[in-house]
Amino acid sequence: MSTYSQLQTIIPADQALASKALQAGLEQVKNIFDTDLPSLANATSNLESNVGLDDINALANPLPANVVTFYQQTLALGTGVRGLLLLTDIIGSIAGNNITDPFNNTTVILNSMTSAGNFNSLTNSNNGVYTVMANCIAGNYTVANTDPDTGNTTYTVVIPAGYPGAGTYGPSNVANAAIANAFTGGLNPAMQSTVGTIVAAHPANVAATTAYFDIISNQLVTQNANLAAAGVNFTYLVGGQKPWSMVTSLGSYGLDVTEGGQAYVLQSVANTNTQGGQAIVSSMIEARNQARLSTAGIQTDITISDQYPQPTANLGTVQYTVAQASGQKII
Secondary structure, eight states, rough: OHHHHHHHHTSHHHHHHHHHHHHHTTTTTTGGGOHHHHHHHHHHHTOOOTTTTTHTOOOSSSHHHHHHHHHHHHSSOOOOGGGOOHHHHHHGGGGTTTTTTHHHHHHHHHHHHHHTTTHHHHHTTTTTHHHHHHHHHHTTTTEEEEEETOOEEEEEEEOOOTTTTTTEEEEEEEHHHHHHHHHHIIHHHHHHHHHHHHHHHHHOOOOOOOOHHHHHHHHHHHHHHHHHHHHOOOOOOOOTTOOOOHHHHHHHHTTTTTTHHHHHHHHHHTTTTHHHHHHHHHHHHHHHHHHHHHHHTOOOOOOOOOOOOOOOOOOOOOSHHHHHHTTTOOO
């Protein structure tokens, strides 16, 4: 039988129902069982309201759209759920977040295309565009022409027929100027045309590598913006500081197991090929295990004291002997 059923046999049903409703409402108040009726009555009678605050009273949402927009434009945004700011949004690059996998995937694609000979028109050791560019910079195609009458020397660059950018460039009074003309007038357009041909022939690989590049770029842009929003200026960081505070906080760091959180970053950057790196990971594992045992009601105390008994210094004789004390008697 419910309390309402019992109560309505004693008092009118409407009063019993109202009392039951009041009980149900009060039970929603946190720690309600730790107070008494006089204290509750006193507290509720002195509660204040938003009287006169019309804009607040008119709110239809806990967080209005204009406030959301303000914080989005003012504070750093994260990549977590609902824009939650993660540690990797600020220093994720050191952990390879959004960088390592895209970079490795790009390398796989480029290596595959290289093995298939897709870049021969760029890298061929004889007439590849990059090869001809390197030879041009080295002066292999530069010809010096000295006027026998004036003794003045001019320079031209002659790229042989059949090579990218083939043609004669110059003359110029400076060798490097002639080389620059060869790049502007012949080699750069040849390189752009060759790359365009490769791109057109491999659209899937181009789309994939471009997407990977975008991911890496977005990580760096987001990280840079968030560092600025957080007021972090590496110019003012003091080098050579001992990381003792980080060492003593490893336990709390290890409890943050969110994706992109503290444990993720530290475990990503820890060099597990060394004892120190493994100790970082192990310390965080220990903290999580202690938390699990504590949740199960098992208390652990495995803290090793760093206090050692020290020998007492010999400070000389500081007490009277019996004979000396007797000699000090005053009668």
